[in-house]
Amino acid sequence: MRSPLDKARQDPGSMKARILAIARRLFGTYGYTSTTTRMIAKEVGIDISTLYYHWGEKNDLYEAVITDLNDEIQNQLLGIEKLARGKSMKERLEIAIDHVCDYLFSHPEASNLILYRYFTNKNHEQNADIRIPEYINNIAVAMGLALDRDHISPQAKARVLAVWNSGFNFISGESFFRPMLDVDHEEYISVVKDTLKFVLVPAFESLNGGSGT
DSSP states (O other): OOOHHHHHHHOTTSHHHHHHHHHHHHHHHHHHHHOOHHHHHHHHTOOHHHHHHHHOSHHHHHHHHHHHHHHHHHHHHHHHHHHHTTSOHHHHHHHHHHHHHHHHHHOHHHHHHHHHHHHSOOGGGTTOOOOHHHHHHHHHHHTTSOSSTTOOOHHHHHHHHHHHHHHHHHHHTHHHHHHHHTOOHHHHHHHHHHHHHHHHHHHHHHHTTTOOO
16 A cells, blocks of 8 residues: 555655645754644645645654655765766765755755754654664765775764765855855855865875875
């Protein structure tokens, strides 16, 4: 039997898909606790009973949002791994930075949802888990910091987290940081990518003795 999420994915124009998209944006803007089903229903333009009919309780909808986000990020990471395979450390890191920045700037609610998981109490969302350890392992392999997902050192994971958190800070903090730089949105994206490469590429290359491999 298909789940509500399966149905939403298979019909992007459906009411289920519309509710899912609005819920993702609102959960990413206000967090789980501050987002209510009435807020979501109002934004979609439906009554609360219609929302419950399509998705059930608030936590059911939130879990669908997180599951959808997990799968989406996993696909992005697989894409990075495929593009970076066999290239030098510099090339792998540049590909990862460009790809991740493009995705997260296009989906700012994604980084917000993950940051909310870092900094808020999770008791209300025990069944909805963003698979951060899995992401870290996949990025470590894609960047050439480990040979496979089963043998990744704490140092490699910490280095991936340095890249991960730098990107999140710039993206979720755009409204705060961009006025300081006095640039428009598109230039801000370019500056963020260049800055991450400026800081991270030499650091990671040095870990490999400057070999670039």
